[in-house]
Amino acid sequence: MSKPILYLLAGNGSAADWWDDALPHFRHYRPVPLELPGFGDNPAPPCEDLAAYAQALLDLTEAGHAIMAVGVNALLVLHALQRRPGHFSRSVLLAPVGAFLWERRLPKLMAPKPLRKTIHWLLAHYPTLFARKFSNLTWTRAQYRRMGAGYARCRAFLPHWDLVRADTALPLLEWVADRIELVWGDQDNVLGVRQAAAWSAILARADLTVTLQAGWGHYPWIDTPAAFVHWLEAGGAGFVAHTKGGRLALATMAGLPVPPALSLTRADDPRLPGFLASQPDAEWAIRSSSHGEDQADAANAGLHTTFLRVPAAQAAARVAELLDGGLEEAVVQRFITPVLSGIAFVRHLAVEVEWVEGHLETLADGQASPQRAILSRLGEPWQRGTFPTAHGLSATQLWAFLQRVLRAFHYVPGDVEWAWDGKQLWLLQYRPISSYGWHRHLTAANIAEILPPQPSRLVEYAQRRAAGSIPAIMARWDARVLQDNEPFTALYGGASYINNDLFLARLADWGVSAGNYSGEIGGATPPLRWRPLRLLRSLPVFWRMLRVARGHLPTLERGLQRFDQELATLVERRADGQQLADWFTRFYVFVVQGNLCIASSLASSGGALWGRPPTAYGQLDDSPHRLPWETDPGTARPAPTRLPLQAFPDWPLPVRVLHTLGAPGMRGWYLQVREWYRDNLMRVFFRLHHAMPAADRDTWFAPHPDRRERNGSFWQDGGEGTDEAAGFMIYPGHTQGVLGHDILLEDTLDPGRHAQYQAARAVIARMGGRLSHGATLLRELRKPSAVLPRVDAAWIGREVRLSDGQLTLVE
Secondary structure, eight states, X not given: OOOOXXXXXXXXXXXXXXXXXXXXXXXXXXXXXXXXXXXXTOXXXXXXXXXXXXXXXXXXXXXXXXXXXXXXXXXXXXXXXXXXXXXXXXXXXXXXXXXXXXXXXXXXXXXXXXXXXXXXXXXXXXXXXXXXXXXXSOOOHHHHHHHHHHHHHOTTHHHHHXXXXXXXXXXXXXXXXXXXXXXXXXXXXXXXXXXXXXXXXXXXXXEEEEEEETTOOSOHHHHSHHHHHHHHHHTOOOEESSSHHHHHHHHHHTTOOOXXXXXXXXXXXTHHHHHHHTSTTOOEEEEEOOXXXXXXXXXXXXXXXXXXXXXXXXXXXXXXXXXXXXXXXXXXXXXXXXXXXEEEEEOSSEEEEEEEESOTHHHHTTOSOOEEEEEETTOTTTOBSOOOOBTTBOHHHHHHHHHHHHHHTTTOOEXXXXXXXXXXXXXXXXXXXXXXXXXXXXXXXXXXXXXXXXXXXXXXHHHXXXXXXXXXXXXXXXXXXXXXXXXXXXXXXXXXXXXHHHXXXXXXXXXXXXXXXXHHHTSOOOOOOOOHHHHHHTHHHHHHHHHHHHHHGGGHHHHHHHHHHHHHHHHHTTXXXXXXXXXXXXXXXXXXXXXXXXXXXXXXXXXXXXXXXXXXXXXXXXXXXXXXXXXXXXSOOOSXXXXXOOOOOOOOHHHHHHHHHTOSOOXXXXXXXXXXXXXXXXXXXXXXXXXXXXXXXXXXXXXXXXXXXXXSEEETXXXXXXXXXXXXXXXXXXXXXXXXXXXXXXXXXXXXGHHHHHHSSEEEESSOOTTSHHHHHHHHHTOOEEEOTTOOGGGTTSEEEEETTEEEEOO
């Protein structure tokens, strides 16, 4: 019986012979070292982008085998899995590159090409200069020579630094669902385990485990090849990342203040007695840590019992009680006795926080009406209420702590449980937010011009998946967009709308009034005033935006050609609807990023001084690809016909020079590019429509069930003027029925009434917080719901109507 293959892929500068020391030790696997184009002895030239490298990796490997990859090339494994899920049977990634690229010093250091070339030359000819970076151990002369020879032969080393950027590294990786094993060594002098929490947030839907290996550096297969191979073949799994216990462990690795915790899969775990004895005076919290809880798409909050203030003598019994109920894991955590505690939904732009005196158990269970405030760096009107200093805790301290937690998890918005014991803040829990209506400004403007109120399932699928990745292109001129981590579109009532906060945050940072933006989108926005000093400091950003956005325009033709060829290849392979939908998602990111660069070029064009050339609109006589709602590939099309892509407009030399120099007066020429781009997009959409197999058309071309019903601009949480005293909307929707029967009227938001909530048409509670477990559950159920403290008792048993949180009597 042949051995399974394990592909071996080292990082930038590598060659196949870097693995020579490890190869003789393999027993279970047949190791196959890889050299990508431009690496080692691979004669192919370096690839032009990460997508091409991902495809090259797929072409070099057979499906169904394992891979071990390191550093920057571990990132390519993730890109390959995003393109072809399940291609690798096992993916072990050592110290992957990609997190916090805009904050790390090394990418900034390697940005100037002369310095990059110098370092490359030194690595190739004098590798011992970097010995302490390679390893804390001393290698043999032969090992250093082999390392240097790999760098010398690597033609991809220099361009790789241009390809792996903050805006290109991570798009769509949150949708990778394969099993991924992440590994760091505690002696790694290049990339440390503090990045593990960030990667758990980046790979939000992967079946993810994390391992911290004692004694490992960045090159463990060279340091201790036999031990490395033994670990790899033994399949030593680390801890599961996407659980309550896993995220607490990750937060601890990231240096956050977490009460000591231990995750257990059995009550008689030999580690438990020593852990309890290490803090003899402590009480304990015993909490569920199920694999079905706290996931990116389903929190399932509050469905399992939590035991608080448990004496050490009862801890094992409580753990057994949880595990006997079918849970995979339980967490034993030191119980903090706070004077103030709460739940915060945290994003970089704002913190929506609820808090109570003492412990937050009544808040989490929906048994208390907490104090509430929205804190925002955008100021009014994003802010609501205040967080008054209490027990020595100020709003500034709380904001800084919550933003620190957010950063550890790569700025992915999170549901944070926190406690203040009078001296310090503690992190009790972090989990991703599965569904929430932020106090975020949305608009139907622009999107209503190009998509029907009920776009096809295909468009909505791509739009939702691409929303978080599209803004990355803006990081090329302002990296703060990656910290804000705002999606391009956001949901209201299940339908997608443009997220104004994404753009308004940039204007606020630049000191620019919101007036021009609201005019561009054709909708109202909250006011932002001019700030001259910020505006002056932002001049370098404006120059970068002009240079990058204009420089991106000539690359659009090559991108269109590549995606058009990918579509043709999928058609040849008889791709099914799901494969086409995933391809369309990648294409959708490209499409909108291109439009953002065109829009930025237009915004900085300074009029049409240099003329207005004809556009594609003057050549639509024979254009079967142009029709109403043409931007939805699900829209019915005429019969297939040959529609080749059109070449980029042939600009005269003076215009090309003006464009390169960033001269004003180019608006007419950029309008020509915009219409050329749109016309070519419609040609690709035409082909995609006809590429969809007949068996899948009813699924993907059917209208999405959630209709876009709001017009103009509005707040995602249901509008202004809604405060806690008058109640608030939890999830929007319109429904009618008998109050107390069809529409439940509850005293509190109790997550234990999951079945009753699911069966009801709508749910109204007299008491509860927006951030409680019950409210989270109702949002995940997409159940029209609200907290309304003053429901007239005389309405019980009568026909009522609930519309976006407003309850009225049907006469």
